[in-house]
Amino acid sequence: MKSVKPTVLIVDDDKNTRDGLARALKRHYEILLAESGERALAILSNTPADVVISDVRMPGMDGLTLLQRVMTHTPQPIVMVITAYGNVETAVKAMKHGAYDFLTKPVNLDHLDILIKRALHSQKVEGQIENLHEQLDAKYGITNIIGSTPVMIDVFETIKQAAPTPATILLQGESGTGKEVAAHAIHQLSPRSKGPFIAVHCAALSPSLLESELFGHEKGAFTGATSRRMGRFEMADGGTFFLDEISEVDPAIQVKLLRVLEERTFERVGGDEPVDVDIRLIVASNRNLKELVAKGKFRNDLYYRLDVVNITMPPLRDRLNDIPVLCQHFLKDFNHKNDRQIEGIVPEVMNVFSGYAWPGNVRELRNTIEKMVVLGRGKKLTLRDIPANIRDEASDLASGSSWTGGPTPASGSIEEAEQLMIQTALKKNNGNRTKAAQEVGISRRTLHRKLKKYQLEDSAESENAESE
Ligand SMILES: Nc1ncnc2c1ncn2[C@@H]1O[C@H](COP(=O)(O)OP(=O)(O)OP(=O)(O)O)[C@@H](O)[C@H]1O
Ligand SMILES: [Mg+2]
Missing domain, CATH: 1.10.8.60 (Helicase, Ruva Protein; domain 3)
Incomplete structure (x- = not known):
């Protein structure tokens, strides 16, 4: 049977120390022994080790030199050095050269065991992210968006498929879900990646400022327009244009945007000469545009022009x-x-x-x-x-919720689940907050706060009625 134990290489010129450490570690680890730095390198050239524990002072190659040599190996083992008690200087030097930690003689074996476990664990998670980065890079060319859940894989697939095309992309999703990171990834994966990526955040600007920011203006277009100014659309020529928070765009500008989308042309503010641009458009919104259309707050025709490839970034x-x-x-x-x-x-x-x-x-x-x-x-x-x-x-x-069942929420959101849980518990306990809180496994004070948050105060008894 193939061993799954991590391998530890013990390097010490003193046989007693080697054997003592080996005895203490052999239950959980595959042990390799070397009596010198040279021998350790020879072993490592054939057999990779997960952890190297090395004495510092040895005849021939010392522990610090060994450490430096081992640091160039791939995969890189975790190295811990054993220094004489009180030899702070050597310990600091070792850490600077990449040692994971140092141990002082006499080695405390329990401490060593914990140290190795911890080191292997942190190496493992680090390896996991590196792996994930590599996989995402190899598969999608995406390195800046982290995610490995099915909903994110869906997003990656769509990005990969749509990025190389000239199609307009609509990114929707709550605030902070990564719409802007996705926009950058799409640009990077497109044939325009060498061209400019220009972003405009619509909510940050007043309508008139936004208009001249987007389209530029001619000299004398308005007070203060002392010279002709190039707009962001022109700057994005040959590249990608990212229009963020498009739901906040004023109706008059929506009309102009529609024309850019349809004809890739516009006029600068105060001008009548058409300007043609070659841009790829990505727009983002943290409000649901379709709902805004239904409410008459966003142009229907603009929405349909934007809704070519529609990507929703899932909430965390x-x-x-x-x-x-x-x-x-x-x-x-x-x-x-x-x-x-x-x-x-x-x-x-x-x-x-x-x-x-x-x-x-x-x-x-x-x-x-x-x-x-x-x-x-x-x-x-x-x-x-x-x-x-x-x-x-x-x-x-x-932690420790006593909740064991009951109706399940439709959308699966935690807030909804919580709300349902609280409502059900209140109903079951005739509105008694203390009992309901106990049932859900939260404090009465927390329950009070949550009732407020979800505006459920009516379904609970009033404070006075309950105080006994
Ligand atoms: N999947 C992800 N992997 C790594 N970092 C992410 C991911 N999603 C978001 N982030 C980080 O979270 C922060 C917010 O992301 P981003 O600005 O893209 O959100 P947004 O959807 O545009 O939000 P808003 O609607 O508020 O503008 C950024 O610092 C970004 O780097
Ligand atoms: Mg954003």
Whole structure:
């Protein structure tokens, strides 16, 4: 049978140390032994090891030189060095050269065991993101959008298929779901990737500013127009034009946009000479455009022109399984940006995270990890590092809920499930909040807050009626 135990290479010139470590580790690991740095390299050239534990002071090649040599290997083993007690300088040097950690003599075997386990775990998740990046890159050419859940695979497939075509793309989805990242990916995967990518955020500008920003203006078009100015559409010539928050565009500009879409031509503000542009259009909205059309707030004809390839970015709560890898991705990023070395996130944090609704989606998750990395107090991020608002909103339902069944919500959203759960519990307990809270497994105070949030206060007894 093929062994699945990780391999540990022990390098020490002292036989007693080698044997002692081997004895302690052989239950959980495949052990290799080397009495010198040279011998260790010879072994590694045939047999890859997951972990190398090396003494520093040895005759011939010393531990630090061995470390430097091993760091060039692929796959790269995790290296830990054993230094004499109190030899801080060597330890620091080893860490600088890429050692995962150092141990002091005499080696505490329990500590060693924990250290190896932790190192292998962090290597594994890191390997997972790297793998995912590679897969997404190889399969879709997409490297900046993280996701491996079926709903995201669907999005990737559509992007891959539509990106190389000149088709207009409509990206919809709640705020923070990655519409702008998707727009960039589409541009990168299109034959226009060498051309400009020009983005305009419609909500940020007043109608008249937006108009001259998009179409440019002629000299003297309005007070302050002292010279002719090129608009963003012209700047995007030969490239991709990304129009963000298109639902906020004023009706007069909607008409002009329609013409750009149909004829790829327009006039600058204050001018009558038509300007032709060669652009690929991507538009985004975090409001449902079809609904806005139904309400008469968005032009029907414009909507149909935009609705060629329609991609909806799923909210984070519908792809909870992507949370761990997104977290790892952001952890790495913010460790790097803040010069921090947080090693990982304990699994309990993921439980809380998957019990939270993430109204701000991936952006909120990203900001949360940033906060946790900056303020993190330990080697790993744990429950106490989670911002209070998220812990309050999520933990009641995520951990130890006594809820075991009942009606299931139609859309599958956590908020809806929560609301249903609370309503059912209240009904069952004749509106008694204390009993309902107990049944759902949350505190009475939290229940009170949630009733307010979902405007369910009528279905519960008033505060006074219940106080006994
Ligand atoms: N799948 C993803 N993988 C990695 N990062 C992501 C992903 N989705 C979103 N992000 C990150 O989340 C943040 C918000 O994404 P983005 O700006 O694309 O959202 P949006 O849908 O355009 O939101 P809004 O409607 O508010 O403009 C960005 O920092 C982005 O890098
Ligand atoms: Mg956006």
